[in-house]
Amino acid sequence: MKDTARAIELVGKTAILEFKLLDEDSPLASKLPGVIPSSEEDKVMKEFGDKVTEGDEILFGRHFNQETGVETKTVYLMKKQTLMTGEFLTEARVSLNQRANEPYVSISFDSTGAKIFEQVTANNKKKRLAIILDSNVYSAPVIQEKIAGGNAQISGSFTMQEARDLAIVLRSGSLPAPLTMLQNVTVGPSLGSDSIKAGINAGLVAALIVIVFMVVYYKMSGLIADFALVLNIIFLIGVLSAFNATLTLPGIAGIILAIGMAVDSNVLMFERIREELRLGKTPKAAIDSGYDKAFWTIFDSHVTTLITAVVLFQFGTGPIKGFAVTLGWGVFINLFTALIGTKTIFDLITDKREVKRISI
Incomplete structure (x- = not known):
C-alpha cells in the first residue's frame, strides 16, 4: 500500500466481527421490507424500531451495484446474542471466486474458534x-450442514479494493485492543530491493567460499559434496517456487544456514571415512562404514533443527515464519542430498571398478 495515511486509517479501525442468527420465526420478520434504497434506513427504523422485541435488533446489509452505481440495503431481523466474535480470527485474506469473477475475503479461526464455529453450525x-x-x-448464508475446519468466507459484491480494505480491517479487528500509533516509518521499495539483493549476494559469496573450501580440503570428494550442495539449493528454490513463496531477508538467512548444515553433514561423513581408511580398510568398506557411523549423528541433528523450525513457524510472525520455512525445507532436503545423494555417487564410482584409493 502506497498511501500511508490511508493505511493508518484502516489499521486504526478496530473492527467488531460478530456471528449472529437471524430471527426468521418472529412475526415481525415477515413484515420488514426486503431491500430498500440506502436513504430509507431511518424510515424503516422509525416504523419498526419500537416493534422489535428485547432479544432482537434490526440490522442492515449494504449492497452496491457497480453497473448502475446505486446503493441499496437489505433489512434483517437479528437475534442480539452473539454466537462468536473475531477474537478467534487468525487469518483474513482476499481470494477470487473464479466462477463469478468476484473477490471475497476468506477467514480462518484458531483451534478454539474452529470448535465453537463447528458447534454453532x-x-x-x-x-x-x-x-x-x-x-x-x-452475508447471511443458510447453514446447510456442520462446518468443521475453522474456515469461512465473507462475500458481498466487493470490488478488489474493498475486499483488500476489509481484509486489513479484519486483521486489525482480531486484536484484543485498539491500535495506538507510536511511530510511523516508511520503507521505500528501492531500500527493500537493495536489502534483498545484498542478502542474495551474501548467500552466493558464502556458497562460493564453501565450494572452494570443500574442493581444496577434500579434493574429489569435495566435488561430490559440492554437487550435493548445488542440488540442495536447486531443490530448495524449486520447493519455494512451487508454493509461490516470496524470498525475504529472513528467508535468505534460512537458506544460508541450510547450506552450512549441508556442509557440516558432509564434513562429518568425510572425517569418518578418513578414520576408516587409516584403519586399513578398502575405499568401499571405508565409505560404507563412514556413512553408517555418521548416519544417526546427522539424522539426530537435522531432526532437532527441523523441530525448531516447526516451532518457529507455528508461534512466530511473518519474518520468523519465512526463516522457519526455508530452514525447515533446507534441512529436510539436505537429509536426502547428504545421506542418499552423495552415497549414491560414491557407490557408482566404487561398484563399476575396483578402487584402491579415493581422493579425500
Whole structure:
C-alpha cells in the first residue's frame, strides 16, 4: 500500500466481527421490507424500531451495484446474542471466486474458534447465520450442514479494493485492543530491493567460499559434496517456487544456514571415512562404514533443527515464519542430498571398478 495515511486509517479501525442468527420465526420478520434504497434506513427504523422485541435488533446489509452505481440495503431481523466474535480470527485474506469473477475475503479461526464455529453450525442447521462487521451485515448464508475446519468466507459484491480494505480491517479487528500509533516509518521499495539483493549476494559469496573450501580440503570428494550442495539449493528454490513463496531477508538467512548444515553433514561423513581408511580398510568398506557411523549423528541433528523450525513457524510472525520455512525445507532436503545423494555417487564410482584409493 502506497498511501500511508490511508493505511493508518484502516489499521486504526478496530473492527467488531460478530456471528449472529437471524430471527426468521418472529412475526415481525415477515413484515420488514426486503431491500430498500440506502436513504430509507431511518424510515424503516422509525416504523419498526419500537416493534422489535428485547432479544432482537434490526440490522442492515449494504449492497452496491457497480453497473448502475446505486446503493441499496437489505433489512434483517437479528437475534442480539452473539454466537462468536473475531477474537478467534487468525487469518483474513482476499481470494477470487473464479466462477463469478468476484473477490471475497476468506477467514480462518484458531483451534478454539474452529470448535465453537463447528458447534454453532451443528446446532443451527437450516438457519441463517449472519456475518456482521461493525453492525453491517456482509452475508447471511443458510447453514446447510456442520462446518468443521475453522474456515469461512465473507462475500458481498466487493470490488478488489474493498475486499483488500476489509481484509486489513479484519486483521486489525482480531486484536484484543485498539491500535495506538507510536511511530510511523516508511520503507521505500528501492531500500527493500537493495536489502534483498545484498542478502542474495551474501548467500552466493558464502556458497562460493564453501565450494572452494570443500574442493581444496577434500579434493574429489569435495566435488561430490559440492554437487550435493548445488542440488540442495536447486531443490530448495524449486520447493519455494512451487508454493509461490516470496524470498525475504529472513528467508535468505534460512537458506544460508541450510547450506552450512549441508556442509557440516558432509564434513562429518568425510572425517569418518578418513578414520576408516587409516584403519586399513578398502575405499568401499571405508565409505560404507563412514556413512553408517555418521548416519544417526546427522539424522539426530537435522531432526532437532527441523523441530525448531516447526516451532518457529507455528508461534512466530511473518519474518520468523519465512526463516522457519526455508530452514525447515533446507534441512529436510539436505537429509536426502547428504545421506542418499552423495552415497549414491560414491557407490557408482566404487561398484563399476575396483578402487584402491579415493581422493579425500
